[in-house]
Structure formats: C-alpha cells, structure tokens
Amino acid sequence: xNPAIALPPARRLTDLLSSGPDAGVKSKRNAMDEPRKxxxxxxxxxxxxxxxxxxxxxxxxxxxxxxxLVYNMTSNHEDTNDLLQDIFSKAYKAIRGFRGKSSFYxxxxxxxxxxxxxxxxKRGRRFQxxxxxxxxxxxxxxxxxxxxxxxxxxxxADLSELQKRLNEAMMKLxxxxxxxxxxxxxxxxxxAEISKILRVSEGTVRSRLFYANRQLQNYLDEFRKNPVx
Amino acid sequence: MRRLSSSSSGQGFRLLARLAFLAAAASLSAQQxxxxxxxxxxxxxxxxxxCAKAVVKIEATDQHGELSGTGFFVDPTGTLYTAYSVGGEAxxxxxxxxxxxxxxxxxxxxxxxxxxxxKVDLASPALPxxxxxxxxxxxPVVAIGYPLDLAETPSFGMIAGFDRKCFGGYFPTxxxxxxxxxxxxxxxxxxxxxxGEVVGILLYTFExxxxxxxxxxxxxxxxxxxxxxxxxxxxxxxxxxxxxxxxVEGSRAVTKDIMKDTPAAESGxxxxxxxxxxxxxxxxxxxxxxxxxxxxxxxxxxPITVMRGxxxxxxxxxxxxxxxxxDLPRLPGMPPGGLIAAPPLSNRAIPLNLQSVPERTx
Amino acid sequence: MDExxxxxxxxxxxxxxxxxxxxxxxxxxxxxxxxxxxxxxxxQPFWRICVDRARDFALSFNLSTLTSYPAAVxxxxxxxxxxxxxxxxxxxxxxxxxxxxxxxxxxxxxxxxWTLASPVATRVFNxxxxxxxxxxxxxxxxxxxxxxxxxVPVSYETTFKF
Numbered sequence: 001x002n003p004a005i006a007l008p009p010a011r012r013l014t015d016l017l018s019s020g021p022d023a024g025v026k027s028k029r030n031a032m033d034e035p036r037k038x039x040x041x042x043x044x045x046x047x048x049x050x051x052x053x054x055x056x057x058x059x060x061x062x063x064x065x066x067x068x069l070v071y072n073m074t075s076n077h078e079d080t081n082d083l084l085q086d087i088f089s090k091a092y093k094a095i096r097g098f099r100g101k102s103s104f105y106x107x108x109x110x111x112x113x114x115x116x117x118x119x120x121x122k123r124g125r126r127f128q129x130x131x132x133x134x135x136x137x138x139x140x141x142x143x144x145x146x147x148x149x150x151x152x153x154x155x156x157a158d159l160s161e162l163q164k165r166l167n168e169a170m171m172k173l174x175x176x177x178x179x180x181x182x183x184x185x186x187x188x189x190x191x192a193e194i195s196k197i198l199r200v201s202e203g204t205v206r207s208r209l210f211y212a213n214r215q216l217q218n219y220l221d222e223f224r225k226n227p228v229x
Numbered sequence: 230m231r232r233l234s235s236s237s238s239g240q241g242f243r244l245l246a247r248l249a250f251l252a253a254a255a256s257l258s259a260q261q262x263x264x265x266x267x268x269x270x271x272x273x274x275x276x277x278x279x280c281a282k283a284v285v286k287i288e289a290t291d292q293h294g295e296l297s298g299t300g301f302f303v304d305p306t307g308t309l310y311t312a313y314s315v316g317g318e319a320x321x322x323x324x325x326x327x328x329x330x331x332x333x334x335x336x337x338x339x340x341x342x343x344x345x346x347x348k349v350d351l352a353s354p355a356l357p358x359x360x361x362x363x364x365x366x367x368x369p370v371v372a373i374g375y376p377l378d379l380a381e382t383p384s385f386g387m388i389a390g391f392d393r394k395c396f397g398g399y400f401p402t403x404x405x406x407x408x409x410x411x412x413x414x415x416x417x418x419x420x421x422x423x424x425g426e427v428v429g430i431l432l433y434t435f436e437x438x439x440x441x442x443x444x445x446x447x448x449x450x451x452x453x454x455x456x457x458x459x460x461x462x463x464x465x466x467x468x469x470x471x472x473x474x475x476x477v478e479g480s481r482a483v484t485k486d487i488m489k490d491t492p493a494a495e496s497g498x499x500x501x502x503x504x505x506x507x508x509x510x511x512x513x514x515x516x517x518x519x520x521x522x523x524x525x526x527x528x529x530x531x532p533i534t535v536m537r538g539x540x541x542x543x544x545x546x547x548x549x550x551x552x553x554x555x556d557l558p559r560l561p562g563m564p565p566g567g568l569i570a571a572p573p574l575s576n577r578a579i580p581l582n583l584q585s586v587p588e589r590t591x
Numbered sequence: 592m593d594e595x596x597x598x599x600x601x602x603x604x605x606x607x608x609x610x611x612x613x614x615x616x617x618x619x620x621x622x623x624x625x626x627x628x629x630x631x632x633x634x635q636p637f638w639r640i641c642v643d644r645a646r647d648f649a650l651s652f653n654l655s656t657l658t659s660y661p662a663a664v665x666x667x668x669x670x671x672x673x674x675x676x677x678x679x680x681x682x683x684x685x686x687x688x689x690x691x692x693x694x695x696x697x698x699x700x701x702x703x704x705w706t707l708a709s710p711v712a713t714r715v716f717n718x719x720x721x722x723x724x725x726x727x728x729x730x731x732x733x734x735x736x737x738x739x740x741x742x743v744p745v746s747y748e749t750t751f752k753f
Contacts, residue, residue, distance in 0.1 A: 072610075166607060294736070312741070413739070433742060
C-alpha cells in the first residue's frame, strides 16, 4: 500500500525522506496543530495494541471535523450521519494496517472523502436536502454581518435564503469540485493537505478550486440576474 | 348571482345567441368526428395490441426495499430498456413475461441519460425503434406500462414540448414533454408513435398529468456505446460556452473558456470562438451544446466548426472521457479510476472558407 | 457586473461552518458507534467471530507466542466458548424499523425473492445501512413494493460545457 503521493516541492528534503507520521507536513499548520500530531500517534499506537478506548478518543476528536467535511459535500444530515458511522467503522477495521506513512489526520480524511465521493456517485442527483440549522452564534460573525449588510440584491437576502442559495450553488458543483471547495474554503485546509488526501498534485487542487470558484461565481451571478423562489 | 339589469338585457340576448351558435357548431362538428375518432381509436388500439407483448413488468430490490417498474425489449435476444431508478441500482431483478418471471442481469446503468439496460435469456418480441425527430407538438403518442400492481395498461396523449430546462438546471439532452397521465410503476415505459415505433422512454412525472421521456436516440447512443465498448462512453472536449450578445453566422454560442489540458485546448480552439457546428448538430444558442455534448463519444473524432473573427475554422477533435468518469480520487490498492484513454490523434486546425463537411459524425 | 470574486466566495462559504447538527449529536455519536459495532459483531458468522477474537487474543502477546500451535488452538477454543455463551445471551436483533433507521435484519420468510439464507450474504448486500426513508420502510414492511416513477431527473446539467 504505497500510493504515489505527489508532494509539493519540499522546503526540506528531510520531510520527504522521513517515514514518521509527520512526513510531508508543512509548517503551514499553526502551532496548535503540532501537539495534536503526537497525540494522534499515541492514540493510534494504543489502538493498534488493542486499547479500544484510545480509538474512542480519536472518534470523539475527529467527529466534528469530519462531520463538517461530509455534511458540506452531501448537504444531508442523515446521509452524513450514516457515512460518519461507516467511515469510523472502516477506519477501525483498517487501523491495524496503518503504518504512519501519513498522519492519522490525512489518513482518516482520505477515507472520509473517498467514501463520501463513492456514496455521492451512487446517490446521483436523487436526494433531498436535509440541512442543519444555522447556529445562532453566526450573528456575531464579522463576515456574516458584512454579507448581510451590503446593498447588493443577493446580499440583502436573509439568513435562510443565503443558506439555501449557498447550498444550491454547492450542489451544482460536481462531487469532486465540491470536495475541494469544502476542504479549502469551509474546512480551511491548505492545498498541500488536500493534495495528500486526494492523492492528486497540488496543481490539480489549485485548478479544481479555480474552476469551482468560477462556477460558484457564475451561479451566484446568475441567481442575482434571475432569482428563483 | 347578479341579476341582469335592464341596461344589459341587450347583452343577455347577445350571449344567448352566441351560446346557440356554439351549440349548433358543436352538434355539426360532432357529426363530423365519428369517423376520425374511430380511426384514431383504432390506431391506438392497434398500437397497444401489437406492442404490449414486448413491454414487461420489472421487479427488483434496491437499498430502499422492493420496487416495481416497467421495461421493454428492443431486440430478439432479451435486451431491455428501463429507467435508471428501476434497474440502475437494483439487485435480484426479475422480469415478468407471458405470466412467468425470469431473472435479469444488468448490462449497463447510465445516470446521465437516466436509463438502464437489462438482459433476460429468452427469445423476445422487440419493439421497432422510431425517430423522435419526426415528432411535433400535438403529435399523438401512446405509452404502455405497468402502473402499480395492475396489468399492462395503455395511456394516450400528445407531445406537448421539447424541453431542455428542468428543475433549476438542464436535462442532459433535450427531453420530450408529453401530456399523458403517467402512473407510479410506469418508470421505464416505452413511448410509441401511432406506427408502433418507440420514440422515447418514460422517465419522470411532471405536474401530475404530464411527463418527460428521454428521446429514443439518446438511449440508442448509450446502447451503441455498449455494443462497441461494453459501457457508456460520454465524450468531452473541454470547452465552456456562454451566450453572445449578438449572433455570429446564426449562432449565439461563444466559447467562454477552453480548459487546460483538454482535447479542445490541444486542437487549437480558443476562448472567443463562436461555435457553429459540433458534428451533426448545428449550434444556434448555448443550449444546443447540451445535445451535442450528450452525443459525443470518448475516443471518437468530432469536427467542430467555429467562427474566429472573419475566419471559419474546423477542428477535428478527439473527445476525451467526460469528467464524470475520470479523475476520481482512489483508495489505496484500487486501480486508477476512470478508463484508459485512447492515444490522441494530432489535432490540427483546418482553416476553411467553405462550410466543412463532417468526416465522421458522432 | 462581477461583484463576486474569490474572496467573497470564500467568505460566504465559511459561513457554512455555522450549519451544525442539533445539540447533543456529537455527544451521542460515540454511543451510536459502539451500538453499531456490537450489532455488526453479532451478525457475523460464528466462525468469523472466533477467528477475529483468536487473532486479537494472540496479537496481545508477542510474536513467539503466536507461532505456538497449542496456544493458538487454546485461544480458539476459549474464544469459541466465550462467544457461544455471549450469543446465547444476546437479544434478537431488532426486526422492526426503529424511529431513525431500520436495522439490518435477516430477511423474513415473507419475501420469497430473498433466497439468500445466510446472514453474511445479507450483510454483504446491505453494505450501506438502509436510509431513513420512512415511506419505503413502511412499504417494505407491509410487503408492497415501491412503484417507480421519479419526479425529479436522476441527473442534470448546470452549465454549457462540452
């Protein structure tokens, strides 16, 4: 199991040569993430030795993050829930084979993205949007205030309208494009991490993002010209 | 109820006169219709009697449970068309034919067209394939299907439109809108003209008494891909088209971008080219691209004619696989997603001043 | 005309982070995960459970013990005993759809098309848990199939690309 990961040009050769779980991790990550790497390593090791409670801790740690990823790709809460269960189930069964060539973070995200893409491929377009409620704390978000304060027609939309349009715009994208948009814009992952998770070059990630951004732009522009209720 | 006032009694007389005239006209036309009505009803009955035997009830199980739909044979070896929702993601598929149930296997399931092809091992009656290009608004059509748990049932209606738009997007190719009342269980039913030829496959209900059918040519494109390659091969050249403000040579479809590393890019097509012809499809507006795109086959060469400034250019572009079938991230250990692309031919622009004749049409 | 640039898109999309599941969802998730693991375990064939348990048991020792044949046999026998006791005590898997999701079940005899007798085969077919589709869950239980005629297309295009 040695997939050819096209890593971006390394700042240090030692990153590429190292075989530990931090291989290839770029310092783009903020300092807060670093302790997590070691913590993950320990939890994985304990799980592999048979300590199921260590895996529980990984589940608790990664569920909120993976929820965001899967939910924004599927726009359906029930499907997200089922997928998350399957993802962790699969991870648990496969963890014995996890050698730490990538970080656990990358590994589990990779499983999550692939399972979700396969699911979306099968689901096709036959789906119901099942959107989560927007948390009330959004009203304190600076960007939200900006987005709803401006005088442009789209920005005058109230919160649920905005949510609906954003989701519609997202669902117009192809599954693969929605995946990169979710990872980059919503989850805030750097290009390098996305390229490792998807096993494509960073160039491909960037071009997919560029393309997806333009599609979103077009769709939201179109919406402005022809608002559909 | 308003009383007629004295000032509107004149109006009342006029109204009565009008009604009397209409009644007379109606009785006159009633005397004229029996023959045409009889011949029409005879044609419809004929179609049903001839074609019903090639239409089958399909039962299967998918992840939601048991399902029931309709399909029909198109060749004497038991090849069936049905809707994707019936045969696309289902297991334990059985086909009921002449009172007996036969197991069926899936040959192909194509989300883009919305159909699936199944196979039953028996010698089957086959419906002749018609031509949806010959249909016009108000052309009468017949559907034969298995609504609910009932026996084969005819429906009669007429073509109401040829639609591209649907539900906030576009159909992958132009669909037939039909004013006949479809019923649950009739997904996959054949739509027949009065000659008894299949012109469409009933797929979606619309506003209760109306429905959408995939034109049979679209299904046949998929089937022909299956015969040639064993699978559907959606083609792709990598161009994005938008609406031009002024038409150029009759076309409003101007290329907005040419995507990098695509057959269109390699052939020399450029942003700003106004698309005039893609294979056999003449392009007048951006929506025409959808039909042309649907009929592209990956690996086949398609001539694309554009207007660039004052020059009419034709590019012979070898279509690649459509993005829906490639570039899927893969799990470790799995083979690369997508299919093996045929080696590209050299794509050269052929500047022509004459209308180009397509060498090979999709 | 183009009021949206990439930055705007990013800002709007980030707002989607505020779409969160109902309170308590994440707290309950682990609990649900354990429940599913137990369900899956109970539905495995007996021999498979023995092998898995034996392997887990053996791996908890070092390698040299693993290669010991008597140790392996003992491990299997011990596991078999333990598991057979457990299965004997385990409740029957739910055969009625719960409020949220129908449980994976061994097919009832009222469905003659389901000739797959083995629970393993059933589980292989149901690789994804059944969806929360209340109508089909009901029709499934009552024995009538879903009569197919979609109201939305299974796929559609959004741009003029070819």
